Amino acid sequence: MFIQKLRVSIFNLAMSIAKVVDLMNAAIGQHHMQVAYWGYRLADALSLSDDEKLDIFIAGLLHDIGAFSMKERIDLLAFEDTRPGAHAVAGSLILEGFEPFAAIAELIKFHHLPWKNGRGGVQDGVRVPAGSHIIHLADRVAVQISPHAPVLGQVRTICEAVSQQRGAVFVPEHVDALLSMNHREYMWLEATSPHMEAVLKRIVPVSTRELSEQQLVKFAKLICRLIDFKSEFTATHSSGVAAVAVELAGLTGFSKNERRMVEIAGYLHDLGKLAIPSEIIEKAGPLNENERFIMRSHVYYTYETLEPFEVLRPVSRWGALHQERLNGTGYPFGFDSDDLPLGARIMAVADVFTALTEDRPYRKGMDKKHTMAVLQAMSDTGELDAAIVARVSKR
Ligand SMILES: [Fe+2]
Numbered sequence: 001m002f003i004q005k006l007r008v009s010i011f012n013l014a015m016s017i018a019k020v021v022d023l024m025n026a027a028i029g030q031h032h033m034q035v036a037y038w039g040y041r042l043a044d045a046l047s048l049s050d051d052e053k054l055d056i057f058i059a060g061l062l063h064d065i066g067a068f069s070m071k072e073r074i075d076l077l078a079f080e081d082t083r084p085g086a087h088a089v090a091g092s093l094i095l096e097g098f099e100p101f102a103a104i105a106e107l108i109k110f111h112h113l114p115w116k117n118g119r120g121g122v123q124d125g126v127r128v129p130a131g132s133h134i135i136h137l138a139d140r141v142a143v144q145i146s147p148h149a150p151v152l153g154q155v156r157t158i159c160e161a162v163s164q165q166r167g168a169v170f171v172p173e174h175v176d177a178l179l180s181m182n183h184r185e186y187m188w189l190e191a192t193s194p195h196m197e198a199v200l201k202r203i204v205p206v207s208t209r210e211l212s213e214q215q216l217v218k219f220a221k222l223i224c225r226l227i228d229f230k231s232e233f234t235a236t237h238s239s240g241v242a243a244v245a246v247e248l249a250g251l252t253g254f255s256k257n258e259r260r261m262v263e264i265a266g267y268l269h270d271l272g273k274l275a276i277p278s279e280i281i282e283k284a285g286p287l288n289e290n291e292r293f294i295m296r297s298h299v300y301y302t303y304e305t306l307e308p309f310e311v312l313r314p315v316s317r318w319g320a321l322h323q324e325r326l327n328g329t330g331y332p333f334g335f336d337s338d339d340l341p342l343g344a345r346i347m348a349v350a351d352v353f354t355a356l357t358e359d360r361p362y363r364k365g366m367d368k369k370h371t372m373a374v375l376q377a378m379s380d381t382g383e384l385d386a387a388i389v390a391r392v393s394k395r
């Protein structure tokens with residue numbers, strides 16, 4: 001299989017992560033994209049450099065990724081946030097080890113810090129970047145906009161609420177920058193557009209920031225950590241699937257390049273779980289019917305998120321098809337053996353194998369003998385590929 005040279009735009013990746021994370025609940029709307037919008041507009045009005053504007057934009061797209069539960073995400077939509085620190089630190093910890101995102105992690109770390117008439121310029125002896133305060137303001141503007149009333153009728157109230165906290169919570173110049181926009185109706189309409197992605201692509205200049213192949217693997221690992229962090233029970237699931245899948249791919253004769261793609265597919269196969277609240281992922285006990293439907297949707301969201309990236313097609317075709325079964329009983333596409341490439345069959349076996357051996361909230365992980373018995377049964381029913389299952393037993 002020919003694999004193109006891997007280069008992926010950071011802008012597009014961050015946008016995709018923002019979208020999937022915001023699928024958690026309809027009330028969240030397009031929060032990450034909205035904050036990125038206001039952050040960019042404010043940074044522009046403050047005449048920051050292009051690099052600073054882009055950092056603020058990407059930080060806006062990712063700022064709440066450290067909030068894993070539905071409750072936390074919904075609580076953060078209240079204008080008067082009470083205990084907002086933990087998710088900001090968690091988000092920055094996840095991102096900071098990845099060099100291209102180091103500055104962005106810094107912005108996210110302090111994105112709820114009040115200005116305190118200047119004292120918020122430093123925290124624990126560290127200078128807080130202005131961009132953090134810009135994202136704070138962008139975030140607090142975004143949460144005040146109600147989708148249930150015309151936005152133009154809300155501008156005055158929002159600007160008044162922000163002005164009342166000028167200095168105490170928000171940097172005065174940042175508030176002034178917002179107030180300079182209060183008569184620009186189009187901005188408020190853009191900020192609430194149902195076509196937000198198109199708006200952002202129109203106003204933010206095309207960025208040349210890209211991840212190289214090596215960086216992409218690191219980024220996939222980072223996202224894998226983010227997915228796995230959602231529950232202590234799945235704390236090593238995606239990295240485990242990647243390791244097993246790479247080994248099986250090696251035994252199946254995949255080339256080095258293809259194995260690298262398999263590795264990325266393993267890290268990202270559950271990407272759609274970013275849309276699933278941790279309340280469901282961590283539930284102690286069997287899921288009810290609705291929760292099962294929500295859980296099942298994650299595979300489709302993995303596919304939807306990855307498929308637009310042409311160079312990542314093997315990842316979406318292998319990783320995102322890990323719940324398909326050769327006899328057509330899988331989901332979300334109901335594909336059968338005619339449609340399922342070898343990579344997808346490997347991922348399916350690696351996923352079942354890894355899941356069975358892990359402890360879950362309601363059961364202990366299985367030993368090798370029982371795991372093999374389940375895999376064998378799934379091969380006998382025509383769900384999993386018999387040749388690949390046979391390779392697992394030889395491990
Ligand atoms: Fe936040």
Ligand SMILES: [Fe+2]
Nearest residue numbers: 063064076139
């Ligand atoms: Fe937020």
Ligand SMILES: [Fe+2]
Nearest residue numbers: 241269270351
């Ligand atoms: Fe999985």
